[in-house]
Amino acid sequence: MNKNIIISGVGGQGILTVAAIIDLAALNLGLKVKQAEVHGMSQRGGAVESHLRISTGEIFSDLIPRGKADLILSLEPMESLRYLPYLSPEGIIVTATEPYLNIENYPAQEVLLETIAATANHLLVNAASVAKEAGSIKSYNVVMLGAAAPYLEIAPEELERAIEIFFSRKGKEMVELNINAFRLGRANALNEQK
Incomplete structure (x- = not known):
């Protein structure tokens, strides 16, 4: 196994929680993991990215080279486009459809989603709706x-x-909520693949 994943979004969305859960699962399987993260200018609302590399073999760098990401997992649609140059030709973008409106002149949501759809293999997820179904909007990141x-x-x-x-x-209760959110997010993805 050799997986290169970029997790992106904005501060406060739970990007580092998602990375930590994937890290933990990989380590429990005896896989090697390297992770690097970049935080934006502010804790909430600034860009956050995590490079996550998982392998059965040795990993020499924690940063993913351009064109080598197998997956861009984005909790915010504009942030998924920021990392498009890192996506491999065979890679996929899995992104939430809901924008985090924290800047002036934020692009129209339809334009963002059309751009994602036109540029890469993708899965668009209405994460807020699924998180509400799971029982809490705070489970948005685990849905993703x-x-x-x-x-x-x-x-x-x-x-x-x-x-x-x-x-x-x-x-x-928190464990059950998040496992439910994970299962609903996964079911949503599997349903979209059909």
């Missing part, structure tokens, strides 16, 4: 993890185990 799960080459059971470990300190 579920939507990306079919492209990670990590069994869903392993990702659920990592979710359980990660959220266990917050109680059983």
Whole structure:
């Protein structure tokens, strides 16, 4: 296995939580992991990206070269386009459709989604709607993890185990909420693939 993943969005969306859960699942499987993250100018609202590399073999750099990302998992549509040069020709963008409107002259949502659809293999996810169905809008990031799960080459059971470990300190109810969000996000992705 050799997976290069860029997770992107804006501060406060839970990008680093998603990266930590994937890291944990990969480490539990005995895989090698390297991660690098870049935070924007502000904690909330600034661009955040995480380069995540997973392999059965040695990994020499934590940064993903341009054209080598297998997956861009974006919690914000404009941020998915920012990392398009990193996507390999065989790669996929899995992005939330809801924009995070924090700048003037933010592009129209339709234009963003049309650009994503025209430029890459993609999966568009209405993450807010699925998160509400799961029981909390705060599970938005875990919904997106579920939507990306079919492209990670990590069994869903392993990702659920990592979710359980990660959220266990917050109680059983929080674990169950996030596993439900993961499952709904994954089901949404599998349904879209048909």
